Amino acid sequence: MKSKRLWLAAGAISSLMLTGCATQAITAEDAIPAPAERLYLYQSAPLSNHGKLTVTRDSGFAGSGCGVVISINGKPAAKLNQGETSSFTLPSGRVIIGASANRGICSTGLKEAKDTIIEDEEIRYRTGFDQSGSLGLFPTAY
Template sequence: MQRSMCVAVIMALSGCATTPIPAEEADPVPIARLLAYQEALVDGATLIVTRDRGFTGSACNTVFFINGKPAAEIGAGERATFQVLPDKRNIIGVSGAGACSTGLKEREVSIGIGDVARYRISIDATMSMDLSPTAF
């Protein structure tokens, strides 16, 4: 009995994690929530960040950072495109916004001239946020 109850709880919680969405299907972040790294750069690089869709954490935006500077507030099922310096070590990060504040997750990314890198923001059933490379 206890074992079947544990399995049911685990199955219910696993259904609460967010699911990836292709950048092309995600809604663009409204201009008012794009805060930095929007100017085109000569011989620049492009970074596309998409936040998963799903119920978990959907009531709150996430703050996306580039090199410690807030670059956008991204909602569930949204994407933002940024222009960054190529062949430079850029540190990208994500944290919950406002009342949904969470710890900061950071990753290092280096993108070549003219290249495009794609990252996704995901939230699991325990409300742990992650930022990872994606093919979506």
């Protein structure tokens, strides 16, 4: 009987650890704005024909010690910690959005997505780590 309880307890702890390791999507409204010192590009509006890109990093334990660098057209635009968001004002047209965590145990490589900025519209992306430690970059309604 004691052995059965130990196995049940071990299973419950393992389940909690696995579910606690994946990040959780949060809305841009629920996220904390990244501080200005970690926003590098596209913070002021061009004179005309611009739209908005918002990138939000998931909350949760996985990758919590790793900053994620957001790049726009190959240039670092921001660094996000878990639960943070950043918005960028971009000229209309095609854009390549990237996310990477390339330090120490957080070496994930670069994830990229192609999208189109439309005048006076907003597109949203989220980034986060899965249970295996892989970083993702996804379009989102959040």
